[in-house]
Amino acid sequence: MAYPTVLYGPDSEVFNTYSKVSPAPSAAIAGGPIKFRHRHALGKQLVLEDGRKFRFAASGSGTLVVGNVLSAGVATASQQSLAPQTAVVVGDRSLIITTGAASAINVFAEGYLIPTITTANVTGHCYRIAGHALMTSGTDTVHLAPGNAALEALSTGTSKIDLIDNPYFRVVQLPATTAASMIVGVAVSGPTTLLACWIQTRGVAAVLGITATIAGTRAVAPSSTAGAVGPETASAGTSDIESDIGRSMHAHAATQGQPTFLTLDG
Incomplete structure (x- = not known):
């Protein structure tokens, strides 16, 4: 069976937002x-005519x-190990x-169950979660996806x-x-x-920048200002915690929309 994991659509679609499935x-x-909670599966890809790529996501706390x-939400530490x-x-x-905390119905639906220690001490499997009932920080059942x-x-x-x-x-x-x-x-x-x-993952994008960019070089984050991108740091100690999100297309002033070619998606 094939699933439509990639959509092709008009430029206007990327600006739409959608409420949760109701009920x-x-x-x-x-x-x-x-148990899908939104219009599309989380992570579904949208490709525009010019090759720019986007992923379907749900916002976390506050307004984007x-x-x-953007980053994935913080992992729920109480639901690990x-x-x-x-x-x-x-x-x-x-x-x-045996769950570590109370969790809402299906909060891990579309997420993953990963055995980190097995009877043979062999790891490497990752299972997609269909959903679950309300978790009560005790004995709970998680159902795997088809x-x-x-x-x-x-x-x-x-x-x-x-x-x-x-994510x-x-x-x-x-x-x-x-x-x-x-x-x-x-x-x-x-x-x-x-x-x-x-959310955009590949192609030409306007990304908040805080330091004057250098044309053709790597655009990285974090960059000392929340949500912003900057040029790669020369210091190895700092660059070790920076992630490459794409390439700066040309030099631009700080605190503006930096023209960046994103490479988060292939």
Whole structure:
């Protein structure tokens, strides 16, 4: 079966924002479909005629600012290194785990369940989550998406599991100095909390800049101002925590929209 993971559309589509699905999807069930909460699947790609690329995302806390560099939301630390409540056998599609905190219905839908320690101490599998009921910081069940099933056994004594949000869920402005998660794109609209939108990942873009750019060089972030891009730092200690988001197209003054060719998507 093929899924339309890439859309092709007009320039005007990238400025649209969308409310959450109403009524909200019910809790997932064993063997059921993914509980999508928005108009499109998070991470779906939109390609324009000139090759610019965008990803479908949902805003996090606060309103996004056009031109700002965005990062994925901060991972929920209390939902990492969780122990299976019941041993998992190969082929299981619903995993009963001991959760670390209360979480809303389907908050991890479209996200991922990753075993970090297995019975054979072999890791590397990543399972897509269909959804779950309200988590109560105790014994909870997470249902895997169609096409996903446990590929290794997990024990209650040694195995550990992380629940990871979809990186395009609850995207936020990139912090000023140290990123709390991966950079996912640049805002082209200003949706409020949990509204869905398109964020740009490739091609010519106007990105907030705080330092005069150098034509043809790498554009990096963080850059000492939240949501902004700047030229690569010569100091190795600083450049080690900078992420390359594209190339500066020509020299431009600071604190303006910097013409940048984004390369976050291939």
